[in-house]
Amino acid sequence: MSAEHRETHNHIVMSLAKVCAGSMFVYLFLKLLELNHEQTWSLLFTPMGYWYFLEVVGCVIIPAWLFLVGAKNRSMGVVTLAAIITIVGVVLNRLNICFIAYKWYAPVRYYPTWMEVVVTLTVVFMELWVYRWIVNRMPVVSDSPEWAHGAH
Numbered sequence: 204m205s206a207e208h209r210e211t212h213n214h215i216v217m218s219l220a221k222v223c224a225g226s227m228f229v230y231l232f233l234k235l236l237e238l239n240h241e242q243t244w245s246l247l248f249t250p251m252g253y254w255y256f257l258e259v260v261g262c263v264i265i266p267a268w269l270f271l272v273g274a275k276n277r278s279m280g281v282v283t284l285a286a287i288i289t290i291v292g293v294v295l296n297r298l299n300i301c302f303i304a305y306k307w308y309a310p311v312r313y314y315p316t317w318m319e320v321v322v323t324l325t326v327v328f329m330e331l332w333v334y335r336w337i338v339n340r341m342p343v344v345s346d347s348p349e350w351a352h353g354a355h
Contacts, residue, residue, distance in 0.1 A: 208344060213279065220274040220282045223289070227267035234259055251307050254299055262292025 238244065246252050266285040273281030305313055315323075337343060 208346075213277070216279065216282060217274050217277055220270045220285070223285070224267050224270035224274065227263055227270070227289070231259065231263050231267065234263070251304055254303060258292060258295055258299060262288060262295055266292065 238247075247255065266288040269281050269285035269288070272278070273285055302313070302315070342348070
């Protein structure tokens with residue numbers, strides 16, 4: 204990475220932290236609007252409601268606040284912690300929708316077959332492979348080659 208890119212890194216991360224905080228507050232507002240619209244307030248103090256609290260409080264409100272504090276204090280560690288909690292929250296949300304709370308009222312629980320797991324892992328690893336290919340072969344974190352400067 205060039206020195207010019209390295210100097211702008213922290214500024215870009217702090218700007219993105221502010222955007223993430225705003226996005227998470229919008230997401231929180233939409234979750235509360237959905238809760239009110241579907242009139243499911245009575246389910247909040249059930250076992251599935253506790254999962255909802257964990258997702259909303261632990262993986263939306265706390266990281267949104269951490270993003271704001273990290274951006275205000277220009278603390279890369281706090282922003283990184285908020286990003287990690289957010290990633291865990293996204294994974295928890297997907298697991299909650301697909302497995303944990305999927306047809307929670309049914310007498311027989313749904314578990315994915317080994318083929319579904321293999322297909323999912325294949326898609327994830329293909330995305331990582333393509334991302335790695337792009338970063339290693341294109342000027343994502345480095346300067347463009349000399350021959351590309353004349354094309355502007």
